[in-house]
Amino acid sequence: MFPSICARCGREFSGKKLRELTVHHKDHNHDNNLPDGSNWELLCLYCHDNEHQEYLDEESFGTAAPGSEKGPSATHQPFAALKDLLKDKKRRQE
Numbered sequence: 495m496f497p498s499i500c501a502r503c504g505r506e507f508s509g510k511k512l513r514e515l516t517v518h519h520k521d522h523n524h525d526n527n528l529p530d531g532s533n534w535e536l537l538c539l540y541c542h543d544n545e546h547q548e549y550l551d552e553e554s555f556g557t558a559a560p561g562s563e564k565g566p567s568a569t570h571q572p573f574a575a576l577k578d579l580l581k582d583k584k585r586r587q588e
Contacts, residue, residue: 496531502541516542522549 518537
């Protein structure tokens with residue numbers, strides 16, 4: 495029904511490597527198996543894992559849908575006061 499190509503990365507698979515292609519349900523509903531295959535796409539193992547991780551992140555963190563803005567950005571700045579700390583250390587050494 496589909497060519498032996500990953501729908502995300504475009505890699506072609508044949509022979510023993512063909513088993514690295516998996517059927518992915520686009521809407522993540524494994525019960526939605528339309529006869530024309532319009533809810534399926536072939537993804538390699540790596541792209542399939544990445545797709546499901548994005549979906550899990552969306553569920554866990556409430557991020558936007560895959561393809562749009564990605565999850566929350568980091569706000570912590572661990573080195574924000576480093577310059578002041580180094581100045582204080584230098585003063586104590588003098």
